[in-house]
Amino acid sequence: MSENIKEPLFNLLHSMKRSLRQAIEVGDLGITPLHMRVLKIISFYNQKVTANDIVQKTLIDKAQLARLIKELIGLGYVSKLDNPNDKRSYYLGISGEGEQIVKQLSVAEHRVNEIMKTGLTEQEIADFARLAKQMAHNLNQQNE
Amino acid sequence: MSENIKEPLFNLLHSMKRSLRQAIEVGDLGITPLHMRVLKIISFYNQKVTANDIVQKTLIDKAQLARLIKELIGLGYVSKLDNPNDKRSYYLGISGEGEQIVKQLSVAEHRVNEIMKTGLTEQEIADFARLAKQMAHNLNQQNE
DNA sequence: TTGCGGTGGTTGACTAAGTCAACTACATTT
DNA sequence: AAATGTAGTTGACTTAGTCAACCACCGCAA
Secondary structure: OOOOOHHHHHHHHHHHHHHHHHHHHOOOOOOOHHHHHHHHHHHHOOOOOEHHHHHHHHOOOHHHHHHHHHHHHHOOOEEEEEOOOOOOOEEEEEOHHHHHHHHHHHHHHHHHHHHHHOOOOHHHHHHHHHHHHHHHHHHHHHOO | OOOOOHHHHHHHHHHHHHHHHHHHHOOOOOOOHHHHHHHHHHHHOOOOOEHHHHHHHHOOOHHHHHHHHHHHHHOOOEEEEEOOOOOOOEEEEEOHHHHHHHHHHHHHHHHHHHHHOOOOOHHHHHHHHHHHHHHHHHHHHHOO
16 A cells, blocks of 8 residues: 555645744744745746746735735835736836845745755755655646 | 755645645535544544544644534534543544545545656655655754 | 737635634642 | 643634636737
8 A cells, every 4th residue: 555645744844834934933024934935936036027927836826926915015025017018917026125034034944944954865855856846746737 | 055845845735735625525525634634543543542642643733623623523523432541631433424534535535646646656755755754853853 | 990708917705724822621740 | 739731622813725706908810
């Protein structure tokens, strides 16, 4: 009988979310892990990413994302820029404060990342990430 | 720079939860994936498991678990049995209907499991599970 | 060129999941 | 026996995730 993968995965995610939340709360400012996730993407693709792009990348529901972005804008971390090619959409840019937050919280995230990797080799980490991607891909294929 | 493991993991969990929910909804009866998770544990350790044991195993918050169990009892899938050694706690038993549900939904879960494993070797699956456990363990160590 | 189906984004209304604190009842320690 | 600890419950709340309806705009085909 082949192993059930879900249970360890649920456990891992749970622990990870808890650690991340704790790490992030230190320098707190109304930011949740999900805000952080989105903010990092916006930071990375600064002014070259639309809400819809983020939906594609993350599979976050577009309704939820619209709200997250509204909140990030409300906090002054993000702004909308007109997209001259398509008046329905807009590019997302990050503010100086936004960058601050990303930088600051990246440190915390990195710490969690390192803790998580304790006792594992780079090869194992890479394999793990590869397998996770593959499995997600398998599941997503199925649902279309 | 070492790879960030969180993003693929978040994606995988997201896809997995979605698939599971869909798989479970087919034969629906007020059951969520989390109910299922708890119900399976109760089925496995039938009459030999307490609420607190489940909290230890899963890290589900005890408040949340109390409510889940109340719901499962309300649905007639689970019952409480007095624990003669400790009047504060009780053992959890599963009913015939409960077993039915577990059996039925295990099929659905197994299907999702198989989809997830497409193109991976048994060795890779085993490694993946091992690494997930190790990482969860690392994180949990840290938080005490 | 208009009109029609599709897409990006927003809002409403909701369910599921997770958290924290306070409390009850019983157990253990000292 | 008193103090301290633990199992489970309840209240009140936050974070995530989902679905449907809608608007403004896009692109294409008749």
